[in-house]
Amino acid sequence: MSLEFLHTTLGQRVLFGSGKASQHLVEEVERLGAKRIMVIASGFEAQMAREVAADIDVALWHHEVVMHVPLDVAQRARQTAADNEIDLLVCVGGGSTTGLAKAVAMTTALPIVAVPTTYAGSEATNVWGLTEDEFKRTGVDDKVLPVTVIYDAQLTLSLPVELSIASGLNGMAHCIDSMWGPRVDPINMALSAEGIRALASGLSRITKDPLDLDGREQALYGAYLSAVAFASAGSGIHHKICHVLGGTFNLPHAQTHATVLPYVLAFNAAAAPEAAERIAAALGSDDALDGLQKLRAQLDAPKALADYGFTEADIPLAVSTVLPLIPANNPQAPTEENLTALLSAALRGEDPATLFTPVLNG
Incomplete structure (x- = not known):
């Protein structure tokens, strides 16, 4: 091709x-x-x-x-x-x-x-x-x-493990969102995949030993790659959601990205098979969401938006604000209904694997 x-x-x-x-x-x-x-x-x-x-x-x-x-x-x-x-x-x-x-x-x-x-x-x-x-x-x-x-x-080295995990998963969100960003191309997809690999390796090592300098270097390297890819690909659905959650509801930046990430991946993965395959391979898994969730479990990653002050009553405003911001090329067509389902599940920390049936654009 x-x-x-x-x-x-x-x-x-x-x-x-x-x-x-x-x-x-x-x-x-x-x-x-x-x-x-x-x-x-x-x-x-x-x-x-x-x-x-x-x-x-x-x-x-x-x-x-x-x-x-x-x-x-x-x-x-x-x-x-x-x-x-x-x-x-x-x-x-x-x-x-x-x-x-x-x-x-x-x-x-x-x-x-x-x-x-x-x-x-x-x-x-x-x-x-x-x-x-x-x-x-x-x-x-x-x-x-x-x-x-x-x-x-x-x-x-002075960044606590808990904050290191949240910050590193924020970097991984840059990688994953770049797989379907509005200007996605093969170069930033390749950068994203290497960023995912480096971040997964680095964060795993930091969790085991917070003073592991090699692990910290891998995480920094991965974070850099994630940002370079994101700057090229542009802001996708994940960042549109998290910017609203942060700016409108004052949720903490890194923890919000870390919490929402698996729900966005579940939302888009089946409708973006090439991206899902690259993400899975970078995580050393046969399935992108399963690989991410296993990593998150190992890292004891943030789990629910409710832990950071988001409430059920906030969901309608969040959905109405996010919906017009999502890029037209997003693999899964966003609706008020499926965005409500995404945020409701993220609010409570529910299993994202059972949430979505893909509806392809067009």
């Missing part, structure tokens, strides 16, 4: 090496010729950020980091950067920290050097997200793509 597709590769410098974050940051600051540096890190990660940035001159430390990046928080950070004549943003932390740096870059075009401490993957995409009036808007803008990502698995 002949191949015909359009694939866009984003230009970004990646420096990967355990124990080398500080050294790599010095090199990047010198390469970029930065003089006025703003370091963004949450209060929780402030000490780690100071260690990473110990050998550079920091003009401004900024610690107001809030999940889902509320617009007013972003506006204050933008104004602070302008007032201090910042010429480089360095973000040290997880997805919320990277998201805030992106929000600043979106209006200022300042370059970002991202130093991730979780497996969120936001650092490798040109996707931004802002929350206003309980609605999370997302978009694509090349100005928000970090010019450099510095990966150092030692920085993830």
